[in-house]
Amino acid sequence: MKLTALLEDLEYTCCQGDENAEVTDVVYDSRKVQKGSLFLCIRGAVVDGHTFVPDVVKKGAGVLVVEEKVEAPEHVTVILVKDTRYAMACISAAYFGHPARRLKTIGVTGTKGKTTTTYMVKSILENAGYRVGLIGTIEAIVGDKVIPAVNTTPESYVIQKYFKEMADAGCDCVVMEVSSQALMLHRTAGFEFDFGIFTNIEPDHIGPNEHRDFQHYLECKSMLLRQCKVGIVNRDDKHFEQIIKGHTCALETFGFSEKADLRAEDAKLVSGKGWLGIDYQVRGMMNFQVEIDIPGKFSIYNSLTAIAICRHFKVSEKDIVNALRVAKVKGRIxxxxxxxxxxxxxxxxxxxxxxxxxxxxxxxxxxxxxxxxxxxxxxxxxxxxxxxxxxxxxxxxxxxxxxxxxxxxxxxxxxxxxxxxxxxxxxxxxxxxxxxxxxxxxxxxxxxxxxxxxxxxxxxxxxxxxxxxxxxxxxxxxxxxxxxx
The missing domain is CATH 3.90.190.20 (Mur ligase, C-terminal domain)
Structure with missing residues (x-):
């Protein structure tokens, strides 16, 4: 693949070499470099990829993508960018042929509810006949393949690889958890989500190698609303106005608030022999009754979020009700x-x-x-x-x-x-x-x-x-x- 094709969505400076160089593969792990590889010098919390330049050049890397000037032989092309993590997302999307364009993409962020919501969405859409890929805390599901997860949201290269495999396997859409770390580190750059969902926010992930304070945590999560076409946000969250500040998407809301576009009303606790659940009425953009075999008010939020998403896929009320009744998430209540x-x-x-x-x-x-x-x-x-x-x-x-x-x-x-x-x-x-x-x-x-x-x-x-x-x-x-x- 031509290097110019991989760089088409990036601002960059070619410090040396040939922008038309042929690239055999894209690599960010120095151990996987082969002749003709493009190597991305990623600056991590522990290791700086720039220090591996002499090693990867010896292994045959033909292109280096860097954030700082490096010494390299004349035959090696060196591309200087502002942020190599952002560059990796854009280059990976191009390398795999922009697979997100072949899928409806749904990204779910928030302190709580991401995992349960993604499985509920998957359950509803599959019940309606869609083929759905999933990327999350527990696993990635690509067609018939299940891959245990390492991070809530994988590196951008892995996301794009999964997207391509999903599209090739005939998936119509993908629902994925989007962590604040992923947004901060540009793992979900290089494409635009069709739907971006914000479940809620509370102080979490604050400390060394994560977020310096709650404000930074909120700002990172809110980035999703500038990376999607339609944003769906919890109207009840006390930080709602801060969450939506600077959004660039069409905005919809859900919650118990009368201001919400999609509302939950008349909630009742239900239980039976060996199980607990909840029953409520959906009002606003849709109107019907829902019963879920998962207890608690947060189950209403999770299911209401899923309904707000699946509404855009023309799923019938019957399919939603049937799917939510049987939706289960391993290890979540x-x-x-x-x-x-x-x-x-x-x-x-x-x-x-x-x-x-x-x-x-x-x-x-x-x-x-x-x-x-x-x-x-x-x-x-x-x-x-x-x-x-x-x-x-x-x-x-x-x-x-x-x-x-x-x-x-x-x-x-x-x-x-x-x-x-x-x-x-x-x-x-x-x-x-x-x-x-x-x-x-x-x-x-x-x-x-x-x-x-x-x-x-x-x-x-x-x-x-x-x-x-x-x-x-x-x-x-x-x-x-x-x-x-």
């Missing part, structure tokens, strides 16, 4: 039927904010007891342990403290830190370090009307100990416990 007497669920809540939201929601169902089983990850902030301990101690009737991913720490040391937080409350607790034994205790001691939550692991199917990942899926553990294994 995922109910596992173990008894008609009590409800058990798995959720990814792994910080105090998420745990507080979850336990407060479940309290609204007036359980006989609210039982919370969780641990905390090793080699991570001790503050998270104190906060989660205090939150569970305050909101749960019984806390079962166990192990999560201890990594290089001793499980008991992590448990002791969690107990520091619980000690600030009057909450009852027990400690069982082995997670399977802890889950068995929760199931065997479940009382009629209990809601039992297994928090922290969610979709994860492993436990990380001393640098190794061992298979551990809570669904498998539950099945083994019920079978007496």
């Amino acid at each position: 995922e109910m596992i039927k173990v008894s008609d007497e009590f409800t058990l669920m798995i959720d990814y809540a792994h910080n105090a904010m998420a745990l507080e939201s979850l336990l407060t929601t479940l309290r609204e169902y007036h359980p006989h007891r609210l039982v919370c089983l969780f641990g905390c990850g090793g080699n991570r902030s001790k503050l998270r342990r104190y906060e989660m301990g205090e939150t569970s101690g305050r909101l749960a009737d019984l806390t079962i403290i166990t192990s999560d991913n201890p990594r290089y720490e001793k499980p008991q040391a992590i448990i002791d830190d969690i107990k520091v937080g619980i000690s600030k409350t009057d909450g009852k607790y027990i400690e069982i370090a082995d997670r399977k034994e802890a889950i068995a205790y929760a199931i065997h001691h479940g009382e009629p009307g209990d809601i039992i939550i297994l928090a922290g692991k969610g979709h994860e199917d492993y436990q990380e100990i001393e640098g190794k990942k061992y298979p551990m899926d809570e669904r498998v553990l539950i099945a083994d416990i019920l079978a007496g294994r």
Whole structure:
């Protein structure tokens, strides 16, 4: 492929070499460079790609895309750009033939609700006959292929590669989670989303190598509304005016507010043997009743967001209702039927904010007891342990403290830190370090009307100990416990 074709959407300076050079492939990992490669010098938090120039030139790289002047042999073409991450997005889109133009693209950002919303959208659209690709926190789904995720939003090159595979596999559209990091690092540059969705925003991801403060976090997330044709925003969010500031898209809103274009009204909690849900009326741009087998007010927001998106795909009300009734997301308030007497669920809540939201929601169902089983990850902030301990101690009737991913720490040391937080409350607790034994205790001691939550692991199917990942899926553990294994 000609270099000029790859650079068509970029402002650049050719410092040396031939702009008409033939490029065999596009690479940002120095280990993958071959003869004729275009190598992007990406400046990361730990490693600077510019330092690999001598190495990649020896391997045969024919083109270097850089942010600063570098020394290279005369036969190597050097392209200087303002930002190599932005350049990577544009070059990758061109390299794969601009596959986003062959798909309807849906990007979902927000502090909470991204994962659940994307799966609800996928469920509704597939129920209506569309072929849908997905990119998110849990996995990427490309045609019949499922790829476990490393980041919520992959690097721009990977996104474009997935888009091409989806389009080639006959997908009509793709729904993807868009993290604030992805927007900040231009992973979703190089194309324009057909629909950009903003679910909500709360302080999160603030610290070293993330966002310097909440304002920066909000500004990065709001970039999506300048990278899409239609923006769909939560009207109830207290930061709404800041979120939409400077938007360049057509704007629609959803929420409970009377000002919202698509509204939820008359919400009611519903429950049955071993399950919890919610029922509400859709008003405004559409009018019908919805019932979902996922509890809580945030389930209304997630489903209403999905409806606001799928409305643009001419999906019938019947298809929406049927799809939402069966929509499930692995590890996100995922109910596992173990008894008609009590409800058990798995959720990814792994910080105090998420745990507080979850336990407060479940309290609204007036359980006989609210039982919370969780641990905390090793080699991570001790503050998270104190906060989660205090939150569970305050909101749960019984806390079962166990192990999560201890990594290089001793499980008991992590448990002791969690107990520091619980000690600030009057909450009852027990400690069982082995997670399977802890889950068995929760199931065997479940009382009629209990809601039992297994928090922290969610979709994860492993436990990380001393640098190794061992298979551990809570669904498998539950099945083994019920079978007496």
